[in-house]
Amino acid sequence: MTGKNRSVAGTPATSRTAIPPGTRDVLPEEMRELRAIGGRMRAAFEDAGYGEVHTPALEYEEVLLRGDERAAGARYRSFDEQGAVLALRSDMTIPIARVVATRYAGVDPPLRFSYLAHAWRATDRGVGEPREFLQAGIELIGVPGAEGEAEVVALTVEALNAAGLKRHRVGVGDGQLYRSLLSSFGVSAEAHMPLLETLSRRDLVGLEAQVSQLGLDDAKRELLVRLPELRGGRDVLDRAEELPGGGAAGAALEGLRGLHDLLSQRAVADRVIYDLGMVRELGYYTGAVFEVYDPAVGFTLGGGGRYDELIGRFGRDLAACGLALDVQRVHLAQAAEEALGAEEPA
Amino acid sequence: MTGKNRSVAGTPATSRTAIPPGTRDVLPEEMRELRAIGGRMRAAFEDAGYGEVHTPALEYEEVLLRGDERAAGARYRSFDEQGAVLALRSDMTIPIARVVATRYAGVDPPLRFSYLAHAWRATDRGVGEPREFLQAGIELIGVPGAEGEAEVVALTVEALNAAGLKRHRVGVGDGQLYRSLLSSFGVSAEAHMPLLETLSRRDLVGLEAQVSQLGLDDAKRELLVRLPELRGGRDVLDRAEELPGGGAAGAALEGLRGLHDLLSQRAVADRVIYDLGMVRELGYYTGAVFEVYDPAVGFTLGGGGRYDELIGRFGRDLAACGLALDVQRVHLAQAAEEALGAEEPA
Numbered sequence: 001m002t003g004k005n006r007s008v009a010g011t012p013a014t015s016r017t018a019i020p021p022g023t024r025d026v027l028p029e030e031m032r033e034l035r036a037i038g039g040r041m042r043a044a045f046e047d048a049g050y051g052e053v054h055t056p057a058l059e060y061e062e063v064l065l066r067g068d069e070r071a072a073g074a075r076y077r078s079f080d081e082q083g084a085v086l087a088l089r090s091d092m093t094i095p096i097a098r099v100v101a102t103r104y105a106g107v108d109p110p111l112r113f114s115y116l117a118h119a120w121r122a123t124d125r126g127v128g129e130p131r132e133f134l135q136a137g138i139e140l141i142g143v144p145g146a147e148g149e150a151e152v153v154a155l156t157v158e159a160l161n162a163a164g165l166k167r168h169r170v171g172v173g174d175g176q177l178y179r180s181l182l183s184s185f186g187v188s189a190e191a192h193m194p195l196l197e198t199l200s201r202r203d204l205v206g207l208e209a210q211v212s213q214l215g216l217d218d219a220k221r222e223l224l225v226r227l228p229e230l231r232g233g234r235d236v237l238d239r240a241e242e243l244p245g246g247g248a249a250g251a252a253l254e255g256l257r258g259l260h261d262l263l264s265q266r267a268v269a270d271r272v273i274y275d276l277g278m279v280r281e282l283g284y285y286t287g288a289v290f291e292v293y294d295p296a297v298g299f300t301l302g303g304g305g306r307y308d309e310l311i312g313r314f315g316r317d318l319a320a321c322g323l324a325l326d327v328q329r330v331h332l333a334q335a336a337e338e339a340l341g342a343e344e345p346a
Numbered sequence: 347m348t349g350k351n352r353s354v355a356g357t358p359a360t361s362r363t364a365i366p367p368g369t370r371d372v373l374p375e376e377m378r379e380l381r382a383i384g385g386r387m388r389a390a391f392e393d394a395g396y397g398e399v400h401t402p403a404l405e406y407e408e409v410l411l412r413g414d415e416r417a418a419g420a421r422y423r424s425f426d427e428q429g430a431v432l433a434l435r436s437d438m439t440i441p442i443a444r445v446v447a448t449r450y451a452g453v454d455p456p457l458r459f460s461y462l463a464h465a466w467r468a469t470d471r472g473v474g475e476p477r478e479f480l481q482a483g484i485e486l487i488g489v490p491g492a493e494g495e496a497e498v499v500a501l502t503v504e505a506l507n508a509a510g511l512k513r514h515r516v517g518v519g520d521g522q523l524y525r526s527l528l529s530s531f532g533v534s535a536e537a538h539m540p541l542l543e544t545l546s547r548r549d550l551v552g553l554e555a556q557v558s559q560l561g562l563d564d565a566k567r568e569l570l571v572r573l574p575e576l577r578g579g580r581d582v583l584d585r586a587e588e589l590p591g592g593g594a595a596g597a598a599l600e601g602l603r604g605l606h607d608l609l610s611q612r613a614v615a616d617r618v619i620y621d622l623g624m625v626r627e628l629g630y631y632t633g634a635v636f637e638v639y640d641p642a643v644g645f646t647l648g649g650g651g652r653y654d655e656l657i658g659r660f661g662r663d664l665a666a667c668g669l670a671l672d673v674q675r676v677h678l679a680q681a682a683e684e685a686l687g688a689e690e691p692a
Contacts (some may be wrong), residue, residue, distance in 0.1 A: 016412060017660050019402055019449045020426055025445050028397025028459070035388075035398065042381075051374025052381065056365055057403070057464060058422065058434075066362060076404065076432065078422040080366055081469065088404075088423065099371050104361045113374070118403060118464075123427065132402055212511055314363050 022123040022131030030331075034134070037163045037334065038116050038327045041136040044159040045114035055095035061087040066313050067094030068284050076120055087192045088120040093307065093322055096139050101314035109142020109318055116327070130328075137304070137324030141311065142192050144319035146255060149288045149306060150262035152321050156292060157268045159325070160301075166336045166341075168294045168301070169271055171231075172259065173278025175289035175305055177252040178228070184248055185220045190262070199228055200279040219245035228277025234260050236274050249276075259288065284310045290323050296336035301329045368469040368477030376677075377527035380480070381493045383509045383680065384462050384673045387482040390459035390505040396484050398460050401441035412659050413440030414630050417567060421464055434466040439630070439653065439668055442485050447660035455488020455664055462673070476674075483650070483670030487657065490665035492601060495634045496608035498667050501639065503614045505671070506647075510680045512687075514640045514647065515617055517577075518605065519624025521635035521651055523598040524574070530594055531566045545574055546625040563676040565591035574623025580606050582620050595622075605634065636669050647675045 019025065026034065042052060064087055075087040089095055092115045104111055116136045123129040138155060140148050153170050153181060160168045177201060182192050191214065198206045204225075210223045221243040230236040237253050238258070240246055246253075256274060263269040273293070280289040280303060289305035305325030311318045367373065372380065387400060407423060410433055421433040435441055438461045450457055462482045469475040484501060486494050499516050506514045524545060528538050537560065544552045550571075569591040576582040583599050583606070586592055592599075602620060609615040610634045619639070626635040626649060634649035650669030657664045 015406075015408075017409060017444050019405055019409070019444075020430070020432060023402030023404065025402070025449060026400040027443075027445075027449060028399060031398045031400055032392075034400075052377045053374060054377055054380075056367065056369030056371070058359075058466065058478065059365055062361075063363060076424040078424050078434075084366070086366060088424075095371075098363050098365075099373075103371060103373060120404065132404065212427040310682075317568075 002238040004102045020131060022129055029178070033330055034327055037331050038134065038136055040162040040164070041159040041325065041327070041330075042099070042114065043117050044162040045136075045138055045155065047237070048112070048158070050112040050114035050140075050155070052116065053096060053098060053099060054115065054117060055089070055092065057088055057120075058086045059089060059095065061085040063098060064089065064094055067310060075122065090121050091119050091324065092135060092137060092308070093139060093304075093324070096322075097311045097320070098314045100139075100141050100311050100318065100320075101316040105316060111141040113139045113141070115139075128256055135324045136327050136330075137302070137322060139320060139322035141320045142318050143321070144308065146262050146288075147288075148319065148321040150266055151292060152304065152323050153259075153263060153272065154266040156290070156302075156323050156325070157195075157271045158209060160292070160330065161304040163330050165294060165330065165337060167296055167337055168292060168333070169273050171273045171275045171278060171291040171293060172256065173275045173276070173289050173291075174252040174256060174287065175280055175285040176287060177249060177276065178224075180252070181224065181227075181248055185214075185216055185224075187214055187216075195272065196279050199277055202277070203276075204228060220248075220291075224286050225276050230276045231273060234274065235271075236276065255288075280305055288321070289302060292323070292325060294333040294337065296340050297329070297333045297335055299329060300325050308336055356548065357525040358504065366477060368475055376382060380673055380677055383677050384480065384482055385413060386508040386510070387505040387673070387676075388462050390458065390508040391482075391484055391501065391567075394458070394501050394504070396458040396460035396486075398426060398462065399442060399445060400461065400463060401435070401438065403434055403464070403466075404432045405435060405441065407431040409444060410435065410440055413443060413656055421468070436467050437465050437670065438463055438481060439485060439650075439670070440656070441651075442668075443657045443666070444660045446485075446487050446657050446664065446666075447662040451562045451662060454536065457487040458486045459487070480673040480674075481648070481670045483648070483668060484674050485666060485668035487666045489667070490654065492605040492608050492634075494665065494667040495605050495636075496612055498650065498669050499605075499609060499618065499636060500614045502636070502648075502669050502671070503617045506638070506676065509676050511640060511676065513642055513683055514638060514679070515619050517619045517621045517624055517637040517639060519600040519635050519637075520602060520633065521623065521624070521626055521631040522633060523595060524570075524625060526598070527570060527573075527594055531562055531570075533560055533562075542625050545623055548623070550574060550623075566594075569594065576622045577619060579610070579618075580615070580620065586622055601634075618670075626651055634667070638669070638671060640679040640683065642686050643675070643679045645675060647679055648672050670688050 078086045080086055096113050116145050118134050120132050123131050140152050195210055208225045211221055223243050230240050237256050241253055278289050284307040285305040286308045287306035291303040292301040302325035306321045308319040371587050424432045426432055442459055464480050466478050469477050476592040486498050541556055557567055569589050576586050583602050587599055594624045626637050630653040631651040632654045633652035637649040639645040643682040648671035
């Protein structure tokens, strides 16, 4: 029997059974693999002392916006019985910041939390964007600076090892570097956002055109155009300093060199790509930012960074740093690695 | 530092960090136990050939309402970018019925699916009702009658064994029995709903008062009042038939006797309580209904039943039967059993 035989009130069968774009039904064969990958990452986090937490999918929108007011339009909103606005969480970092400030208000840091949970985002940013995604992630609370960042990057590499990946890389940048250069060069705050948006799209040609219109001297213009092109091993940190005017980036580069030393001690430095043009779109990052790649696939597997001011918005000032991986994308990367491995025997 | 020190724009700290009533933050110690219990039930389902599926949390409301139009008001609704109404699923049975009719349209039954997923319901039905809950459940598609029901009940008992429970029981009733008696006694359809609502609240005193006003002869009135009081082992099926007018329930009782024989063969009959007053509130049940209890706690752990018309609403006529367990309640029952066990050494 086909759906057409049972059509009700003229509704076509497809719309009677359709699911929203950006969502999917996961069937048993794939589900087994997603469970296995998620479970292995969760175990890696747990073994490293990161206890799993779960928070409500629906929270008061007012509370979530306290964490990141720029995310306002991108949420699914509903109402409770009293008319208060509820929203679906768009990440787990903001809810965990709330949990730290409330349920752990009297507990001394450091605190280590993990999660394996769904989050939801509006798909107006582009066709094919997922509306719902399963994230595996960690939050390290109360360990400031490079020490915290090195722990988060190293555990990310380890969790992806556990998930069966072999070619994964973590991109590391400084989310404040470009902003602080613009400020120190006297570029007005209103002009920052279009530049940062172009940069976050990795549109280096467009960036050069925009930078040329800022009316800066040659050395400053050259630095703003060349710095985001630098991407690679530790040597890019030295090459950045050698750029004309590169001294202006000195403090950020010094911070990344310190992080590199700690990553070397943890034997994961060969997994890291320094990327001086990296800008993460979430508003709460205050320092180092991370993106996770696998050369077998053309999309990022996840990302994160340092967010030293977020937990304070819920009432407790604590430095923090975290990273989230998209479990479905990790699964696709693992399958792609296997396919490539079959093509290129070792 | 307390939250008050950082109060923003006069907002009290509690409302700045509150979560909606009926939701909760789950911290690592409890989360480990919930993961363990959910994982053991999932493994029991998988071992029995029930492959896990996952469906989107947000679906088109129109599609969900096709499964159960009575659930209309109880959902969290939002809008997509085109203005279509999206709703959070309130169970997994309706989405899986949709999946069966679409993704498995050409696959011969029987089909066996399981899930471990959150669902959401409005809390207007009472204070303390959860708004979000984690369900572990199974759906058996294409096995009609007592054979399907026995498989679902037996696997439920086994999954709860795996979760560590020892005292669990499954209540079994016939969701159509009371309705069909009312119809055969000539009670108008409009009068059914208030009676069924009183019965679903287990308010046998209120039920007797309502039945007395129907103007029925003594035998019929007696049957409608006495039948829902019958609850126990297989002997209640015989006692029901011996009630004045009990012959009217003969077909339903014969069906439950057949189910009892199959449950005996599966060695789970001692776990079953026949309950002739059981009415499940979900609108799609067409035959046997189930509720799961544990004497260590005062709430049901889950429920389900036979829904032979639901999948047809999505385009494929197939008999089906399923059951969902609330993972948090199973955890509470397990903890309560342990506490009782410590008090009453064997």
